[in-house]
Amino acid sequence: MVTKKLGGILSPPDLSSPTGGRGNAFDPDCPTRVVLDRIGDKWTVLVIGALARGPLRFTELRARVGGVAPKVLTQTLRAMERDGLLTRTVFAQVPPRVDYALTELGVSLGGPIAVLTDWAETHVGTILAARDDFVAQEA
Amino acid sequence: MVTKKLGGILSPPDLSSPTGGRGNAFDPDCPTRVVLDRIGDKWTVLVIGALARGPLRFTELRARVGGVAPKVLTQTLRAMERDGLLTRTVFAQVPPRVDYALTELGVSLGGPIAVLTDWAETHVGTILAARDDFVAQEA
DNA sequence: CGGTATCCACGGCGATACTG
DNA sequence: CAGTATCGCCGTGGATACCG
Numbered sequence: 001m002v003t004k005k006l007g008g009i010l011s012p013p014d015l016s017s018p019t020g021g022r023g024n025a026f027d028p029d030c031p032t033r034v035v036l037d038r039i040g041d042k043w044t045v046l047v048i049g050a051l052a053r054g055p056l057r058f059t060e061l062r063a064r065v066g067g068v069a070p071k072v073l074t075q076t077l078r079a080m081e082r083d084g085l086l087t088r089t090v091f092a093q094v095p096p097r098v099d100y101a102l103t104e105l106g107v108s109l110g111g112p113i114a115v116l117t118d119w120a121e122t123h124v125g126t127i128l129a130a131r132d133d134f135v136a137q138e139a
Numbered sequence: 140m141v142t143k144k145l146g147g148i149l150s151p152p153d154l155s156s157p158t159g160g161r162g163n164a165f166d167p168d169c170p171t172r173v174v175l176d177r178i179g180d181k182w183t184v185l186v187i188g189a190l191a192r193g194p195l196r197f198t199e200l201r202a203r204v205g206g207v208a209p210k211v212l213t214q215t216l217r218a219m220e221r222d223g224l225l226t227r228t229v230f231a232q233v234p235p236r237v238d239y240a241l242t243e244l245g246v247s248l249g250g251p252i253a254v255l256t257d258w259a260e261t262h263v264g265t266i267l268a269a270r271d272d273f274v275a276q277e278a
Numbered sequence: 279c280g281g282t283a284t285c286c287a288c289g290g291c292g293a294t295a296c297t298g
Numbered sequence: 299c300a301g302t303a304t305c306g307c308c309g310t311g312g313a314t315a316c317c318g
Contacts, residue, residue: 031256031259031260031263032184032255032256032259032260034259034263034266034267035255035258035259035263035266036178036179036184036255039175039179040175040178040179040180041179041290041291042290042291043291045171045175057299057300058299058300058301059299059300062300068291068292069291069292069293069294070300070301070302071291071292071293071301071302071303072290072291072292073301074300074301074302075290075291081273082269082270082273083266083269083270084265084266084268084269084270090300094299095299095300096298096299096300096301097299097300098299098300098301105262105265105266105269108258108262109258109262111254111258112251112254112255112257112258115250115251115254115255116171116174116175116251116254116255117170117171118251119174119247119248119250119251120170120171120173120174121170121171123244123247123248124170124173124174126223126244127173127174127222127223127244128168128173129223130221130222130223130244131221131222131223134220134221180310180311181310181311182311196279196280197279197280197281198279198280201280207311207312208311208312208313208314209280209281209282210281210282210283210311210312210313211310211311211312212281213280213281213282214310214311229280233279234279234280235279235280235281235318236279236280237279237280237281
């Protein structure tokens with residue numbers, strides 16, 4: 001019974017408000033919006049996956065994730081650190097060494113992501129097929 | 140035990156491949172990437188929420204979602220229709236009437252989204268607090 | 279009512295080069 | 299090793315106006 005279980009953003013929020021009140025995704029402070037903005041980007045989910053087994057250094061992380069420019073990886077890591085998803089540990093030595101590790105919060109985010117991933121793997125075939133049909137129908 | 144449960148994109152995919160093989164998010168055909176690209180946008184999740192209780196017409200949908208330009212709503216709906224998440228039914232009458240309704244696939248996507256929403260509502264406080272700390276630390 | 283057409287601002291992301 | 303600096307593309311999405 002999915003529709004009854006849909007909490008938060010999925011339930012008609014507050015019909016007395018013209019905008020639907022809180023819980024609306026165009027509200028930058030909406031919890032779901034915050035999370036979606038974080039995992040919706042190109043690299044965050046991959047970083048979480050790469051760090052799931054344990055801490056990694058910058059270059060290891062880069063190699064594990066694959067194909068990401070250093071600037072962009074830095075941006076991603078800073079944002080995740082800022083949001084408490086991972087910790088950045090600098091070792092005072094030469095050559096420099098910086099470890100990135102998931103926090104409890106970061107690890108716990110893996111749960112919902114795994115659910116999403118499971119759904120994706122199960123249903124992506126249907127989606128892709130629908131796309132093909134749609135394109136074919138235009139012709 | 141979350142880390143053990145992390146399937147798909149979250150597990151180190153294929154270490155024999157330089158890019159990590161399948162299951163990588165920078166691969167446009169990666170299931171998780173496909174889904175993330177869909178729900179990561181600004182309006183799709185809200186549309187799913189709005190349609191969870193039943194079909195709506197274009198204008199009703201627009202009012203329910205709130206603050207979305209017609210062009211953008213059309214774009215969103217077309218993309219969702221294309222991917223098989225909803226159906227678009229045109230009634231041949233004047234004035235025109237067009238109904239939008241979730242498909243089974245669209246409804247089922249509500250499950251993972253609800254999980255994400257639950258996580259978001261539980262942990263957004265921690266995230267926001269981390270942000271404040273981070274900003275405060277810069278000063 | 280249910281859209282299109284047009285224009286445009288913004289931010290994410292990438293390539294390349296350089297540095298403490 | 300672990301980044302920063304700079305440049306620039308381009309896709310999303312918003313404002314406004316118009317249409318069958």
